[in-house]
Amino acid sequence: MMRNENENPHAPFQPDPKEEQAIDELIAKYPTKRAACLPLLHMCQRRVGWISPEVIDFVAKRLEMSTAEVKGIVTFYTMYHHAPVGKHVIWVCRTLSCELRGAKTIQEHLERRLGCRPGQTSRDGRWTLKKAECLAGCGYAPVVQIDDRYYEELTPAKLDAILDQIEKGEMPPQSETPWRLP
Amino acid sequence: MSKYTPILTRRYTLPQSWTLAVAESAGAYEAARKALNTMTPEAIRAEVKAANLRGRGGAGFPAGVKWSFLAPKPGQQVYLVINADEGEPGTFKDRTIMEKDPHRLIEGCIITMYAIGSHKTFIYVRGELALAIERLEKAIQEAKARNYLGSKPFGTNHPMEIVVHPGAGAYICGEETALLNSLEGKRGEPRLKPPFPAVRGAFDMPTIVNNVETIASVPDIILMGGEAWSRLSLLPPEFNDGGVRLYGVSGHVARPGIYEAPVGITLRELIYELGGGMLHPDRPLKAVIPGGSSTPVIRPDDKVHAPDPKHPLHRWHGKSHLDVPMGVDTMRGIGSMLGTCCAIVMDTSVNMVEVARNLMRFYHHESCGQCTPCREGTGWLVDILNQVAGGRGNKVHLDLLVDVSNNMMGNTICALADGAAMPMLALIQKFRKEFIEAIEKGLTNDHRLDRAIRHALLKEGALA
Ligand SMILES: Cc1cc2nc3c(=O)[nH]c(=O)nc-3n(C[C@H](O)[C@H](O)[C@H](O)COP(=O)(O)O)c2cc1C
Ligand code: SF4
Numbered sequence: 001m002m003r004n005e006n007e008n009p010h011a012p013f014q015p016d017p018k019e020e021q022a023i024d025e026l027i028a029k030y031p032t033k034r035a036a037c038l039p040l041l042h043m044c045q046r047r048v049g050w051i052s053p054e055v056i057d058f059v060a061k062r063l064e065m066s067t068a069e070v071k072g073i074v075t076f077y078t079m080y081h082h083a084p085v086g087k088h089v090i091w092v093c094r095t096l097s098c099e100l101r102g103a104k105t106i107q108e109h110l111e112r113r114l115g116c117r118p119g120q121t122s123r124d125g126r127w128t129l130k131k132a133e134c135l136a137g138c139g140y141a142p143v144v145q146i147d148d149r150y151y152e153e154l155t156p157a158k159l160d161a162i163l164d165q166i167e168k169g170e171m172p173p174q175s176e177t178p179w180r181l182p
Numbered sequence: 183m184s185k186y187t188p189i190l191t192r193r194y195t196l197p198q199s200w201t202l203a204v205a206e207s208a209g210a211y212e213a214a215r216k217a218l219n220t221m222t223p224e225a226i227r228a229e230v231k232a233a234n235l236r237g238r239g240g241a242g243f244p245a246g247v248k249w250s251f252l253a254p255k256p257g258q259q260v261y262l263v264i265n266a267d268e269g270e271p272g273t274f275k276d277r278t279i280m281e282k283d284p285h286r287l288i289e290g291c292i293i294t295m296y297a298i299g300s301h302k303t304f305i306y307v308r309g310e311l312a313l314a315i316e317r318l319e320k321a322i323q324e325a326k327a328r329n330y331l332g333s334k335p336f337g338t339n340h341p342m343e344i345v346v347h348p349g350a351g352a353y354i355c356g357e358e359t360a361l362l363n364s365l366e367g368k369r370g371e372p373r374l375k376p377p378f379p380a381v382r383g384a385f386d387m388p389t390i391v392n393n394v395e396t397i398a399s400v401p402d403i404i405l406m407g408g409e410a411w412s413r414l415s416l417l418p419p420e421f422n423d424g425g426v427r428l429y430g431v432s433g434h435v436a437r438p439g440i441y442e443a444p445v446g447i448t449l450r451e452l453i454y455e456l457g458g459g460m461l462h463p464d465r466p467l468k469a470v471i472p473g474g475s476s477t478p479v480i481r482p483d484d485k486v487h488a489p490d491p492k493h494p495l496h497r498w499h500g501k502s503h504l505d506v507p508m509g510v511d512t513m514r515g516i517g518s519m520l521g522t523c524c525a526i527v528m529d530t531s532v533n534m535v536e537v538a539r540n541l542m543r544f545y546h547h548e549s550c551g552q553c554t555p556c557r558e559g560t561g562w563l564v565d566i567l568n569q570v571a572g573g574r575g576n577k578v579h580l581d582l583l584v585d586v587s588n589n590m591m592g593n594t595i596c597a598l599a600d601g602a603a604m605p606m607l608a609l610i611q612k613f614r615k616e617f618i619e620a621i622e623k624g625l626t627n628d629h630r631l632d633r634a635i636r637h638a639l640l641k642e643g644a645l646a
């Protein structure tokens with residue numbers, strides 16, 4: 001599902017036939033309908049950019065859950081955005097291993113460059129900055145995740161190069177996790 | 183250790199190691215073929231028991247014993263659930279298996295499903311790990327296309343299916359019963375035990391939950407036989423802790439990363455050989471958290487005290503904790519835990535009150551909130567540590583930190599609360615002076631955890 005920026009933000013969430021089929025396939029994987037809740041929310045968020053009230057209504061109806069139940073799930077997990085976010089979301093890992101290797105320095109650098117603090121979106125709407133807990137990249141610290149890609153062993157200069165490239169419209173690939181032989 | 187020939191990671195360095203063609207040309211699915219075509223489920227379970235394979239997810243429970251708890255009633259489905267939620271701070275090993283050799287995990291699932299009479303596996307992968315999810319999905323497609331999964335895997339009449347289920351960001355979902363709730367499309371809140379998952383797990387059916395690395399070890403156990411695999415361990419046999427495993431090392435070492443080695447290498451070997459030694463020659467080792475953030479911290483000058491010849495650790499009596507072979511029971515014996523076997527190494531630039539503050543903030547953020555001692559306790563610990571750091575410390579704070587921690591232990595539904603309280607208590611016990619000093623003077627920007635490398639980082643690249 002591609003995100004469509006011209007979409008009316010308050011129209012009910014309506015999947016196209018191809019998406020409908022993908023949702024049916026998803027539900028078929030599980031013994032119960034509601035088990036598809038997490039992956040379906042991911043699918044919707046990829047299209048809409050966040051979990052809007054319309055998405056919540058749609059998911060509740062499709063999986064025969066109450067909207068309160070879906071809301072309870074959305075608020076439990078950090079990956080779902082409860083409010084619209086910038087075009088890209090940057091998660092900076094701030095847990096111990098990363099912290100020992102400069103995570104705070106990385107975060108401060110981003111705050112300066114983007115002009116916003118964690119939890120906020122840059123004025124141009126391009127970036128939302130967030131703090132993350134351990135991203136399972138501790139040996140390759142400091143780590144940030146931008147949208148669904150990991151960037152590891154960062155320095156402020158390396159990170160700048162990555163952001164420059166994204167601002168030009170190209171998403172640098174996630175590099176293969178380093179493997180060092182003993 | 184230079185002669186070591188890798189087993190679990192032997193395909194990692196092949197180009198495109200995650201594709202079926204490459205993995206299979208390097209031995210993938212030989213074990214599954216052997217197991218499904220020539221062995222009975224009982225025989226497989228016996229090999230896994232003989233292998234002394236201790237769970238790699240943190241608690242170290244023997245996998246073969248866990249499987250034997252299954253006793254499905256007629257008509258009940260048995261599920262295999264793979265815990266790939268890797269979220270314990272400092273831990274980053276399972277991710278390498280899923281990214282670099284997903285077919286190893288799938289092969290392990292095939293053999294395990296056959297052994298425990300299951301037809302369906304759910305792999306619960308941490309949602310952030312998009313690359314791992316992508317490669318697993320692709321690998322499952324490839325395996326299906328070859329009939330390694332599906333209605334007659336390897337020609338055997340035992341239908342099998344694997345579903346990859348993405349999490350959505352919550353450390354607590356790594357706890358096995360929270361994981362099951364999350365899999366069922368609920369909030370990831372741990373369940374009261376008993377019933378244990380083997381009796382009543384996913385979708386109310388008997389379920390085996392195992393860590394990624396645990397199941398990824400199964401193919402080689404089948405190929406070489408359980409006893410032979412068990413003997414690869416460097417620990418004496420009476421410890422029942424067999425085989426090889428992945429070790430992680432992060433923080434202030436020269437070569438952080440994941441390394442494979444036999445069970446029972448020492449922390450000293452992990453830090454100074456595999457990890458390449460300390461990051462900076464002038465800043466020696468101050469402390470190491472041996473196996474993920476929930477395991478109590480170890481100091482290099484702590485010595486084993488086991489004068490009684492009958493004590494299981496007697497042979498290491500008087501040695502540094504760094505020289506005790508790492509195993510589930512040996513680490514417990516020195517007052518810590520093996521956990522996930524991924525160590526966080528800290529040099530003399532590190533302030534231990536800041537370490538406590540960083541970790542307690544993590545646990546407070548990740549507490550699911552069901553139990554008062556955990557929800558409130560982690561919050562109080564953070565509050566107290568913040569006051570201390572902010573220069574508003576008070577003499578009573580030290581006792582208060584100990585008190586709150588003690589009241590969190592053993593009083594909750596799951597082990598997250600213990601996982602926060604144990605490291606908190608160990609930090610205070612082993613670095614008391616630092617806590618007292620912080621209470622008297624507060625902490626400044628000079629205590630920030632990256633202070634030793636910040637300058638180099640800003641200047642670029644070269645960290646040491
Ligand atoms: C708070 C908490 C978090 C956990 N996180 C993980 C995890 O991320 N991955 C994992 O395999 N086990 C984790 N565990 C351990 C699991 O509950 C369970 O013991 C494990 O998945 C069993 O697999 P094993 O026997 O193969 O190790 C966690 C436990 C607790 C209490
Ligand atoms: S101990 Fe903490 S995380 Fe575990 S169930 Fe209780 S409140 Fe939730």
Ligand code: FES
Nearest residue numbers: 093098135137138
């Ligand atoms: S601490 Fe940052 S990835 Fe683990």
